[in-house]
Amino acid sequence: MDQPAAADPAERRFLFLLGSTRHQGNSELLARHAAAQLPAGTAQRWLHLGDLPLPPFSDERHGDTGYPEPTGHLRTLLDATLDATDLVIVSPLYWYSVTTSVKHYLDHWSGWLRVPGVDFRARMNGRTLWAITAMADEDPALADPLAGTLRTSGSYLGMRWGGLLLGNGSKPGQVLDDTAALRRAETFFATAPAPVPA
Known part of the structure; x- marks a missing residue:
């Protein structure tokens, strides 16, 4: 099966989704250090999920109404997600996984998969998913559940896995x-992502 071609560096568009409960947290600082190494002119968009509260997710897969057309902050995030060639989840390690706001965002992927005309899965296929996190513990294995959540979620959509950038930090x-x-961080985004799963 042929793999979708990777995005031309000149055409890459990075979306950084910040999942911390605070601004300028350790994960964000590490992400900004990594982003500063991108080639000049690389498109970057930074969205703090705490500034874009989403409605509660309701599983309507087997209901009569289905999923409505996204509006408000949900529309903002959907459009930004679809526009990105590279999606970067920036989340501190909370109970060995992503924060509540990131999980809530991922839950809405289930709805976007089923909104008529969005073609979410097909449009995300071949894009690259990255993760950046900071944690208080020094054992990198404790971040495996976070990486697994994101890598497997991206794999379901046929996304490439860019990898996890892990830093140590608790105090601001x-x-x-x-x-x-x-x-x-200085070479993180230069790493060749893993191929799209067959």
Whole structure:
């Protein structure tokens, strides 16, 4: 099965979705350090999920009404997601996975898959999903559930997996003391993503 071609670097459009409960948290600082290494002129859009509260997700797969056309913040996030060639989930490690706001956003993927005319799965196929997180513990294996959640969710849509950039930090700004993470950040987006699953 042929793999979709990777996006031309000059045409890449990055969407950074910030899932922390605070602005300028450690995960965001690490993400901004990584983004600063992108080639000049690379399109970047940064959205803080806390600034875009979403309606509760309701599973309507087997109901009579189906999923309505997204409006408001839901429409903003859908359009931004579909416009991106590279989707970057920036979430601190909360109970070994993503934050509530990120999980809520992912829940709405289920609705977008079924909104008539959106063709969400087909349009996300071949794009790249990345993850950036900061955690207080020094054992990187504790972030495996977060990476697994995102990698498997992206795989379901046929997305490439760019990888997880992991930093250490608990107090505000502490991740900037993690010199190893900052070095990894400098080449993170230059890493070749894993192929789209067959």
